[in-house]
Amino acid sequence: MNADWLARLRHRGATSILPRAGLRHCLLLVAAIASAGTLFAVPAKATTIEHVVSAGGIEAWLVHEPAVPLIAVDFAFAGGAVQDPPGKSGTATLAASLLDSGAGDLDSHAFSDRLERKAIEMSFSAQRDTIRGTMRTLAENRDDAFDLLRLAVTAPRFDAKDVEISRAQILSLLRRETTSPADIASRRWWETAFEGHPYGRPLNGTPETLSSISIADLKSYAHRVLARQNLKIAVVGDIDAETLKPLLDRTFGALPEKPDLVSITNVAPRGLGRRLEVSLDVPQTVVDFGGPGISRQDPDFMAAYLVNHILGGGSSDSRLYQEVREKRGLAYSVSDNLVWLDHAAVLLGGTATRADRAGDTIDLIEKEIRRFADGGPTAGELTEAKKNLNSAFALNLDSSTKIAALLVQLQLDGLDTDYFTRRSTMIEAVTLDDARRVAKRLLDKGLLVTVVGKPQGFASSKPN
Amino acid sequence: MRAGMRLAKILLLTAALAGATSGAAYAGANVSHFTLANGLEVVVVPDHRAPVVTHMIWYKIGAADETPGKSGLAHFLEHLMFKGTEKNPGDTFSREVAEIGGQENAFTASDYTGFFQRVTRDHLREMMALEADRITGLVLTDDVVRPELNVVLEEQNMRVANNPAARLGEQIDAALYLNHPYGRPVIGWRQEIEQLDRDDALAFYRRFYSPNNAVVVVAGDVMADEVKADAEATYGKIADRAEANPRHRPMEPVQEAPRTVTLADMRVEQPSVSRDYLVPSETSAKAGESEALEVLAHVLGSGENCRLYRSLVIDQGLALNAGATYSGTALDYAKFTVFGSPKPGVPLHQLEAAIDAILAELGAHGVTADELDRAKTRLIADAVYAEDNQAALARWYGSALATGQTVEGVRTWPDRIRAVTAEAVQNAARTWLDRRHSVTGYLVKSLQSEEKRS
Numbered sequence: 001m002n003a004d005w006l007a008r009l010r011h012r013g014a015t016s017i018l019p020r021a022g023l024r025h026c027l028l029l030v031a032a033i034a035s036a037g038t039l040f041a042v043p044a045k046a047t048t049i050e051h052v053v054s055a056g057g058i059e060a061w062l063v064h065e066p067a068v069p070l071i072a073v074d075f076a077f078a079g080g081a082v083q084d085p086p087g088k089s090g091t092a093t094l095a096a097s098l099l100d101s102g103a104g105d106l107d108s109h110a111f112s113d114r115l116e117r118k119a120i121e122m123s124f125s126a127q128r129d130t131i132r133g134t135m136r137t138l139a140e141n142r143d144d145a146f147d148l149l150r151l152a153v154t155a156p157r158f159d160a161k162d163v164e165i166s167r168a169q170i171l172s173l174l175r176r177e178t179t180s181p182a183d184i185a186s187r188r189w190w191e192t193a194f195e196g197h198p199y200g201r202p203l204n205g206t207p208e209t210l211s212s213i214s215i216a217d218l219k220s221y222a223h224r225v226l227a228r229q230n231l232k233i234a235v236v237g238d239i240d241a242e243t244l245k246p247l248l249d250r251t252f253g254a255l256p257e258k259p260d261l262v263s264i265t266n267v268a269p270r271g272l273g274r275r276l277e278v279s280l281d282v283p284q285t286v287v288d289f290g291g292p293g294i295s296r297q298d299p300d301f302m303a304a305y306l307v308n309h310i311l312g313g314g315s316s317d318s319r320l321y322q323e324v325r326e327k328r329g330l331a332y333s334v335s336d337n338l339v340w341l342d343h344a345a346v347l348l349g350g351t352a353t354r355a356d357r358a359g360d361t362i363d364l365i366e367k368e369i370r371r372f373a374d375g376g377p378t379a380g381e382l383t384e385a386k387k388n389l390n391s392a393f394a395l396n397l398d399s400s401t402k403i404a405a406l407l408v409q410l411q412l413d414g415l416d417t418d419y420f421t422r423r424s425t426m427i428e429a430v431t432l433d434d435a436r437r438v439a440k441r442l443l444d445k446g447l448l449v450t451v452v453g454k455p456q457g458f459a460s461s462k463p464n
Numbered sequence: 465m466r467a468g469m470r471l472a473k474i475l476l477l478t479a480a481l482a483g484a485t486s487g488a489a490y491a492g493a494n495v496s497h498f499t500l501a502n503g504l505e506v507v508v509v510p511d512h513r514a515p516v517v518t519h520m521i522w523y524k525i526g527a528a529d530e531t532p533g534k535s536g537l538a539h540f541l542e543h544l545m546f547k548g549t550e551k552n553p554g555d556t557f558s559r560e561v562a563e564i565g566g567q568e569n570a571f572t573a574s575d576y577t578g579f580f581q582r583v584t585r586d587h588l589r590e591m592m593a594l595e596a597d598r599i600t601g602l603v604l605t606d607d608v609v610r611p612e613l614n615v616v617l618e619e620q621n622m623r624v625a626n627n628p629a630a631r632l633g634e635q636i637d638a639a640l641y642l643n644h645p646y647g648r649p650v651i652g653w654r655q656e657i658e659q660l661d662r663d664d665a666l667a668f669y670r671r672f673y674s675p676n677n678a679v680v681v682v683a684g685d686v687m688a689d690e691v692k693a694d695a696e697a698t699y700g701k702i703a704d705r706a707e708a709n710p711r712h713r714p715m716e717p718v719q720e721a722p723r724t725v726t727l728a729d730m731r732v733e734q735p736s737v738s739r740d741y742l743v744p745s746e747t748s749a750k751a752g753e754s755e756a757l758e759v760l761a762h763v764l765g766s767g768e769n770c771r772l773y774r775s776l777v778i779d780q781g782l783a784l785n786a787g788a789t790y791s792g793t794a795l796d797y798a799k800f801t802v803f804g805s806p807k808p809g810v811p812l813h814q815l816e817a818a819i820d821a822i823l824a825e826l827g828a829h830g831v832t833a834d835e836l837d838r839a840k841t842r843l844i845a846d847a848v849y850a851e852d853n854q855a856a857l858a859r860w861y862g863s864a865l866a867t868g869q870t871v872e873g874v875r876t877w878p879d880r881i882r883a884v885t886a887e888a889v890q891n892a893a894r895t896w897l898d899r900r901h902s903v904t905g906y907l908v909k910s911l912q913s914e915e916k917r918s
Contacts (some may be wrong), residue, residue: 021604047514049560065513066512067511067512068848068851068852069848070848070851070852072852084482096829107766109768109769109778112767112768112769113769113871116767116768116769116838116842117838117841117874119841119842119845119846122848134732136849138845138848161778165777165778165784167785168807169784169785169807172733172734172784172805175733175734176733176734178733178735179730179732180702180731181626257557280731281730282619282625282626282731283621283625283626284621284622284625284626286626315562316546316555316562317495317555317558317559317562325611325615326611326613327611327617328611329511329610329611329612329614329615330614330618330624331614331615331618332615332616332619332621333622334616352618352621352622352626353618354614354617354618354621384559384562384563386813387563387564387565388562388563388564388565390565390568391563391564391565391584392565392567394514394515394516394584395565395566395582395583395584396510396566397513397516398513398516398853398854398855399852399853399854400852401852401853409510459612
């Protein structure tokens with residue numbers, strides 16, 4: 001069972017520890033990890049990336065770090081929820097939740113028992129473009145852990161009883177999402193921006209689509225997507241290259257060489273300039289806003305990354321944070337992120353504000369974005385942002401699991417191991433003119449805004 | 465809220481791990497601990513894998529130390545600590561952190577308030593100087609206090625008012641503690657937050673923020689002697705100004721009556737039941753008791769093969785989820801929680817009865833040698849996994865010391881878990897899972913529908 005679901009099913013939403021500032025939008029794994037990815041600047045002494053190729057041709061990026069006796073593995077198969085069959089959205093999510101629920105000769109009970117006895121952690125999740133997996137083990141249990149991982153990716157069982165438990169858990173989440181303002185705002189945004197495209201479908205499906213998924217669908221999905229050619233792997237910890245190579249072959253070697261993926265068209269977000277309201281009886285109004293982003297391969301990407309950081313990229317220095325929170329106290333959190341997918345790129349942000357100031361808050365955000373599109377950052381802001389992004393790199397390299405996640409993301413982004421050393425130069429190369437031009441390019445096209453709650457002073461635009 | 469839930473999840477996981485792994489098998493061996501002349505305690509946890517440090521200051525002051533009627537003040541002050549000092553006005557500190565590519569944040573709980581920065585190691589001393597200045601130098605004007613009060617009110621909206629489960633959680637806590645201030649929400653009751661002002665914040669600050677009421681934890685690529693020199697040169701210059709703070713809170717009377725609370729909200733699409741038992745914390749427990757509760761929570765409620773999940777979700781098919789937690793890091797009391805979310809069509813009371821049967825069975829017959837062994841393996845492994853994250857290690861040492869535990873106690877945690885016997889676990893269940901010391905909370909769509917079902 002996917003631990004993620006379990007944690008979210010727990011009803012106690014409150015925590016007794018209150019952090020001062022949190023980003024409401026940890027939108028996607030992609031966004032979170034990608035933003036971390038660009039934190040690189042200074043080479044870390046302990047972080048030497050080896051590009052390992054096994055005898056069977058399986059590739060992995062390895063950081064050998066023997067200081068702590070554990071091994072973290074992170075990997076991704078390209079082809080996530082976008083590969084859900086038509087009318088069966090949620091297939092990737094359901095399949096991923098079941099990969100560690102019984103495999104090979106081990107039913108789900110026996111499989112979880114083997115994991116728990118050795119304190120091996122394994123989890124899978126579906127993103128829009130990938131199936132993501134992680135495994136963590138004490139080094140002393142290395143061979144058992146890789147063996148269980150082999151079973152999970154090459155021989156998942158999808159036993160009926162386990163399928164029904166997982167399906168019921170996801171259905172429960174879907175029911176909960178129907179009255180959760182943040183989930184409604186996000187869902188409305190994606191389905192409007194990408195209507196008719198797989199990105200417009202809900203990642204976890206709908207009650208109808210989820211109910212229609214058969215065991216054969218799950219097996220077919222796994223067979224189509226879990227393959228060697230579309231697999232990116234990172235391994236960090238107490239293991240060296242020569243030990244890893246045969247383990248890679250044993251673990252992943254039995255997968256089909258090529259995936260069988262349907263081709264997905266590239267798409268740009270639509271509905272720009274629209275404001276959509278969903279009425280919900282909650283004291284606080286939740287707002288999502290967004291527009292076109294920038295592709296990871298675009299030559300302007302680094303400029304856009306800096307521009308986004310200055311506008312609302314999560315720092316308390318950002319313009320949106322200063323204007324919305326610090327000066328006016330309109331919200332606890334306000335931020336935006338660049339989200340780059342395989343077939344689209346968006347800039348997506350959000351806030352949550354009191355109903356009687358919701359209209360003012362949205363107007364203020366749109367005004368600030370307009371002002372930023374027209375004037376771009378100041379020289380001072382750009383310098384500060386460069387310093388920040390250049391220095392912050394090492395913070396991301398202090399745990400094996402963080403490093404492993406990052407190395408997979410870099411591979412998915414088509415970057416090479418030398419990105420560590422190049423990144424700083426790429427940041428420094430962005431000029432003020434670049435930043436201003438890219439601010440205009442990024443923010444000039446208007447926003448699609450979704451609003452959930454009982455906002456006042458806010459006019460919803462007519463559906464077109 | 466999705467992200468809110470994720471955040472909550474992360475914190476809950478952290479809390480679970482913190483409970484489970486406040487022991488550090490490897491870094492623990494190299495931990496240094498010393499006290500400056502002004503009373504400030506310093507803990508150094510070396511981790512040389514990356515050139516990074518986590519620098520935290522923990523004040524032994526939290527929501528449970530507020531004056532009645534001023535709930536939310538500890539948390540509000542935590543927000544206001546970012547408004548600048550005489551020496552470093554406005555957002556100088558935050559700008560400095562941003563410029564050097566650092567991260568910063570702060571947090572408040574019932575027993576402590578903490579501030580931290582994560583920076584490359586060459587900036588540690590600078591952070592220490594800025595944080596030392598903030599112990600006594602805070603300057604507040606109404607111009608910055610008023611908007612921040614609105615920020616906190618929006619935080620309350622986001623975390624609590626918009627979230628039925630969080631509202632139920634507040635009501636459960638209020639019912640669980642008949643006399644102790646742990647019954648107050650850390651963020652405060654809304655009508656009391658609304659009345660907080662600059663004078664309240666400054667009075668609280670002057671009373672409690674002082675070097676002799678704080679613990680500094682530095683984890684990362686540092687040597688203890690360097691940290692000590694830097695600490696002397698920065699924190700060492702700040703005179704202590706607080707009276708010794710004995711932290712005597714009003715304690716609980718004998719609890720004699722099981723309580724139930726029901727929160728109904730039309731937005732509840734997944735009902736659930738949870739029960740909190742009032743139990744000893746790591747600090748207030750007798751020797752071995754807290755460790756036994758930790759193992760008990762694991763056997764009952766953690767992982768797919770725990771008793772609650774296996775029985776209720778897999779074997780009986782009554783629930784979508786079920787489990788148990790023990791959050792032991794606290795000064796006076798802790799909570800042992802069991803919870804479950806029913807499958808559609810299963811009444812909450814049926815699920816609750818099934819949970820009770822499992823608890824009764826464990827009380828009557830104890831745990832098997834196999835269960836005990838598995839739980840310990842997992843908990844002790846967590847101590848190794850903990851070694852992989854310097855910020856998490858810093859949090860464990862900080863939260864332990866801020867709640868009256870010792871560095872030695874943290875260090876010996878794996879051994880203490882190893883020493884737990886099956887008998888101790890059974891005794892813990894019999895002694896502490898006593899309904900008279902508990903509150904059962906029901907989250908439902910409407911009171912009528914639930915009454916009809918029961």
